Amino acid sequence: MTKTYDAIIIGTGQAGPFLAERLAGAGMKVAIIERKLFGGTCVNTGCTPTKTMVASAYAAYMVRRAADFGVVNKGPVSVDMKLVKSRKDAIAGHSSAGIERWLKGMTNCTVYQGHARFESSKEVSVGSERLTADRIFINAGGRAVVPQMPGIEGVPYLTNSSIMDVDFLPRHLIIVGGGYIGLEFGQMYRRFGSEVTIIETAPYLARHEDEDVSTTIREMLELEGINVRLNATCIGFSRRGEEILAHVDCNTGDPEVRGSHVLLAVGRRPNTDDLGLTEAGVAVDKRGYIVVDDQLLTSVPGIWALGDCNGKGAFTHTTFNDFEIVAANLLDNDRRKVSDRITAYALYTDPPLGRAGLTESEVRKTGRRALIGRRPMTEVRRAVEKGETQGFMKILVDAQTHQILGAAILGTGGDEAIHSILDVMYAKAPYTVIQRAVHIHPTVSELIPTMLGELQPLSQAAGASK
Numbered sequence: 178m179t180k181t182y183d184a185i186i187i188g189t190g191q192a193g194p195f196l197a198e199r200l201a202g203a204g205m206k207v208a209i210i211e212r213k214l215f216g217g218t219c220v221n222t223g224c225t226p227t228k229t230m231v232a233s234a235y236a237a238y239m240v241r242r243a244a245d246f247g248v249v250n251k252g253p254v255s256v257d258m259k260l261v262k263s264r265k266d267a268i269a270g271h272s273s274a275g276i277e278r279w280l281k282g283m284t285n286c287t288v289y290q291g292h293a294r295f296e297s298s299k300e301v302s303v304g305s306e307r308l309t310a311d312r313i314f315i316n317a318g319g320r321a322v323v324p325q326m327p328g329i330e331g332v333p334y335l336t337n338s339s340i341m342d343v344d345f346l347p348r349h350l351i352i353v354g355g356g357y358i359g360l361e362f363g364q365m366y367r368r369f370g371s372e373v374t375i376i377e378t379a380p381y382l383a384r385h386e387d388e389d390v391s392t393t394i395r396e397m398l399e400l401e402g403i404n405v406r407l408n409a410t411c412i413g414f415s416r417r418g419e420e421i422l423a424h425v426d427c428n429t430g431d432p433e434v435r436g437s438h439v440l441l442a443v444g445r446r447p448n449t450d451d452l453g454l455t456e457a458g459v460a461v462d463k464r465g466y467i468v469v470d471d472q473l474l475t476s477v478p479g480i481w482a483l484g485d486c487n488g489k490g491a492f493t494h495t496t497f498n499d500f501e502i503v504a505a506n507l508l509d510n511d512r513r514k515v516s517d518r519i520t521a522y523a524l525y526t527d528p529p530l531g532r533a534g535l536t537e538s539e540v541r542k543t544g545r546r547a548l549i550g551r552r553p554m555t556e557v558r559r560a561v562e563k564g565e566t567q568g569f570m571k572i573l574v575d576a577q578t579h580q581i582l583g584a585a586i587l588g589t590g591g592d593e594a595i596h597s598i599l600d601v602m603y604a605k606a607p608y609t610v611i612q613r614a615v616h617i618h619p620t621v622s623e624l625i626p627t628m629l630g631e632l633q634p635l636s637q638a639a640g641a642s643k
């Protein structure tokens with residue numbers, strides 16, 4: 178027998194549970210379906226566990242640096258990977274269990290556990306159950322891409338999900354992919370004590386960033402003893418006894434990297450291939466992302482797609498914003514839209530990168546008249562006091578409107594300090610608002626007004642190009 182609801186939500190990631198609460202709170206009868214772990218990627222195999230482990234790695238790093246701060250620690254530093262994992266499991270597990278409890282206790286909401294599939298535009302099956310609703314919300318997320326590299330099927334490999342079960346120290350971790358996932362795992366495992374090699378096909382790590390940002394990140398990682406292999410044009414794998422060989426075929430360096438474990442971090446793909454979207458008539462693009470409009474409605478009236486599966490963002494905060502947009506339009510008569518969102522994210526290396534808006538090379542490509550300010554972290558007192566002076570900050574401003582176009586803060590506290598810039602960008606206020614603000618001393622943020630007082634024409638500044 179088919180069960181009728183006012184709304185069906187597929188997936189309990191960073192939009193589904195919040196939407197369930199709003200819809201159920203508005204008196205709708207809601208069904209929410211989860212096939213695996215409550216809370217999805219962020220909570221179980223993404224943000225929360227990785228940042229928990231980044232914190233463990235930072236602790237190991239700082240203990241090794243203790244003498245720099247006058248702290249005496251004469252014994253060898255070792256990391257107990259079982260304890261690192263159990264701390265991570267406790268924090269991530271607590272969040273996941275909290276979401277499960279919350280949903281299962283929610284009035285007007287029924288939780289189904291199993292794989293959801295569209296049978297038609299208004300009908301979804303979960304195992305032997307059939308559910309129908311006039312409104313269906315897809316929050317199905319994504320998963321790691323396993324690329325068709327020669328020999329990959331003959332070697333064991335890890336992804337961001339399976340590496341969560343690792344409770345030992347890999348002797349030599351080979352990471353394929355120099356994007357944010359590869360870089361975070363790379364630095365973390367190096368600090369735990371593994372030898373680490375990061376292999377990247379592009380000539381740069383963090384390839385979407387400006388050249389000065391990605392070069393500084395590479396230098397930071399190399400300083401910690403991470404091997405970085407760029408321009409790796411033809412990556413393949415084979416086994417020799419216990420060892421895994423990654424064939425790199427780069428322009429320079431050893432054509433072969435010998436490691437003990439491989440982590441694939443080459444990108445993500447949407448979980449849309451097994452959802453029955455054809456039966457529902459929902460259109461996807463050529464990479465499998467669900468096509469949505471500015472209010473996240475799909476090609477089928479009554480079906481919305483939120484989060485990583487719609488390709489409009491790839492972060493927890495963008496997924497949560499998708500929930501806000503859908504809820505505002507449906508329940509609050511507030512026409513919020515995706516195109517109002519400003520690009521913002523962080524890369525959680527240590528020190529982190531906080532980013533907002535356009536990169537310098539994107540601004541240059543627009544051809545507009547712009548101003549740029551730049552300041553190295555060696556000239557930020559807070560960074561000097563903390564002994565964390567790697568990196569720099571820079572900001573780009575429209576020369577005519579004086580509105581901020583973009584910024585990057587690669588340095589201690591950069592993931593937090595970027596928000597004062599981001600908020601002024603949302604306010605569409607001129608940069609002089611921050612320049613005249615009195616920021617707290619000593620902070621990284623206090624140098625943002627100073628940097629804005631030293632703007633120069635972008636056309637005259639040495640350029641970051643990629």
Ligand SMILES: Cc1cc2nc3c(=O)[nH]c(=O)nc-3n(C[C@H](O)[C@H](O)[C@H](O)COP(=O)(O)OP(=O)(O)OC[C@H]3O[C@@H](n4cnc5c(N)ncnc54)[C@H](O)[C@@H]3O)c2cc1C
Nearest residue numbers: 188190191212217218219223293317318484485491492493
């Ligand atoms: C290693 C790593 C680190 C990251 N770090 C950060 C970070 O620091 N900051 C940040 O903002 N983002 C980070 N991200 C990205 C972030 O995790 C994702 O952008 C976010 O989780 C996307 O949320 P979502 O709700 O769209 O999808 P998901 O969180 O993937 O949730 C989708 C849910 O739907 C379920 N599902 C899928 N298909 C079905 C089906 N057919 N039936 C039933 N259920 C289904 C899945 O099981 C899953 O629970 C990271 C990602 C990774 C991999």
